[in-house]
Amino acid sequence: MQPRNMSMSGVVDLAAVKAAGEAKAKAEQARAAAARQGGGSDAAVPGAVAPSALVIDVDEAGFELDVLELSHQVPVVIDFWAEWCEPCKQLSPVLERLVSGANGRLVLAKIDVDANQMLMQQFGVQGIPAVFAVVAGQALPLFQGAVPEQQIRETLGQLIQVAEERYGLTGIVVAPSAEGAHAAGGADEEPEGPYDALLEAAVVALDAGDLGGAVQAYKNVLAGDPGNSEAKLGLAQAELLARVQHMNPQDVRTAAAARPADPAAQIAAADLDMAGGHVQDAFGRLVDAVRVTAGDDRDAVRVRLLELFEVIGADDPRVSAARTALARVLF
Numbered sequence: 265m266q267p268r269n270m271s272m273s274g275v276v277d278l279a280a281v282k283a284a285g286e287a288k289a290k291a292e293q294a295r296a297a298a299a300r301q302g303g304g305s306d307a308a309v310p311g312a313v314a315p316s317a318l319v320i321d322v323d324e325a326g327f328e329l330d331v332l333e334l335s336h337q338v339p340v341v342i343d344f345w346a347e348w349c350e351p352c353k354q355l356s357p358v359l360e361r362l363v364s365g366a367n368g369r370l371v372l373a374k375i376d377v378d379a380n381q382m383l384m385q386q387f388g389v390q391g392i393p394a395v396f397a398v399v400a401g402q403a404l405p406l407f408q409g410a411v412p413e414q415q416i417r418e419t420l421g422q423l424i425q426v427a428e429e430r431y432g433l434t435g436i437v438v439a440p441s442a443e444g445a446h447a448a449g450g451a452d453e454e455p456e457g458p459y460d461a462l463l464e465a466a467v468v469a470l471d472a473g474d475l476g477g478a479v480q481a482y483k484n485v486l487a488g489d490p491g492n493s494e495a496k497l498g499l500a501q502a503e504l505l506a507r508v509q510h511m512n513p514q515d516v517r518t519a520a521a522a523r524p525a526d527p528a529a530q531i532a533a534a535d536l537d538m539a540g541g542h543v544q545d546a547f548g549r550l551v552d553a554v555r556v557t558a559g560d561d562r563d564a565v566r567v568r569l570l571e572l573f574e575v576i577g578a579d580d581p582r583v584s585a586a587r588t589a590l591a592r593v594l595f
Contacts, residue, residue, distance in 0.1 A: 312439035313368075319360050322373040324380050331373050335398040336584050338435045339427040341406070341420070343374045344384060344394040351410040352393040358413050359395070362420055369424050369435035397423055400431045400591045431587050432570065432578040434493075466498055475506040500574035507532075508539045520549075527553060527561040531568045538572050546572055547586035555593045566590070 322330045322342075331340050343359050345352035356374065363372040377384045377392055387396055387403065395406045406419050427433040466481035482499035485492050513536055519526070520533035530553040537546035550569040554562055569590060573583050 312437040315364065315438055318364050318366075318368070318370070318438065319372045319374070322375050322380075324382055327383060331398055332401055334371060335402075336400055336433075336588065338369065338371050338433060339423050340371050340373050340398045341423070342387075342396040342398065343372060344377050344387070344389050344392050344396070345374060346377050346392055349392050355393045355395075355410045355416075358416060362413075362417060366420065366424065366435075368438040369427075370420060371436070399423070399427050399433065400587050402591050402595050430570065431591075432573040432583060434578050463494060463498070466495075466502070470498075470502060475502055475509065478502040479506060496574055497577065500571060504535060504539055504572075504575055507535050511536060524552070525556045527557055527565045531565060534568065534572065538575060543576060543580075543582050544586075547582065547589075551586060551589045551593060554590065566594075 320330060331342070334340055341359065341363060343352075343356055345356055359372055363370045375383055377389065387394075391408060393410060394408045397404055397406055406423070407415070462481050462485045466478045466485075469475075469477035469481055479499060479502045482495045482502060485495035486499065489495070511532065516529075516532045516536055519529040523529045530549055534546040534549045534553075537543075537549060547569065550565050550572070553565045554569070557565055569586070573587070576583050
């Protein structure tokens with residue numbers, strides 16, 4: 265929703281941005297819908313996957329689809345194991361339980377090293393069990409050997425946090441099992457959330473052109489509920505509007521054209537692109553800026569790009585494409 269009483273030096277239209285941004289809330293809404301199912305089948309929740317899809321066996325032929333492509337939606341944990349490996353038999357059940365308990369924010373791919381020697385070599389696995397992760401197409405080692413469960417839990421928690429904060433990956437929606445749906449009692453209506461009044465206050469502030477008030481209202485929600493997707497989306501949009509409301513578009517674009525390696529100039533121009541609904545232009549500009557900058561300058565550009573991902577939502581295909589382009593530049 266665009267504030268009606270804003271004074272801007274140029275035309276700023278967030279209609280397209282907000283429409284696309286609604287995609288970010290879909291995952292959480294679908295999770296809530298799944299939780300409210302009263303014993304229906306997995307197919308009753310649009311876009312949801314069965315709980316069994318969270319732990320998969322992967323071979324060399326299916327690696328690109330089952331791991332690389334999937335890693336642009338959700339972090340994929342890879343468990344290199346073998347039937348003869350006793351420590352593997354201790355570790356694998358723990359990984360399966362913790363990944364399943366992450367409710368779609370992780371997927372576990374199990375790779376038998378005896379049958380997939382090429383993958384073992386490509387990852388540089390020296391011994392098993394060995395656990396890696398693939399996030400947005402990029403591989404990183406997690407640990408080797410049968411480590412304590414608490415350490416595994418902490419490592420996976422950090423992986424989820426990094427995947428969301430750096431790449432905007434919020435995971436996939438998991439349909440309820442028949443047992444879980446029965447236990448939930450099949451509630452017909454979603455109860456009113458504890459932050460509905462604050463969210464409504466933010467919307468009212470936006471309607472009144474009070475961007476500072478809207479930003480604060482959304483921050484109040486997130487202080488008590490850091491994972492609230494509606495507040496994250498609203499805060500990102502309100503902060504964007506606040507940044508661009510006093511800009512002179514001509515001056516900003518002239519500066520950006522004259523100084524392609526200036527992070528501040530490119531960030532300001534990207535904000536204008538995004539506020540005007542030119543989403544791909546904004547993302548492309550910042551990816552290019554990451555390519556030609558280094559150190560703190562590069563980090564500042566990268567952080568703003570991730571903030572603009574929040575305006576659109578992680579499920580938008582333009583975000584996925586930009587995230588892939590960013591990963592190629594960074595790695």
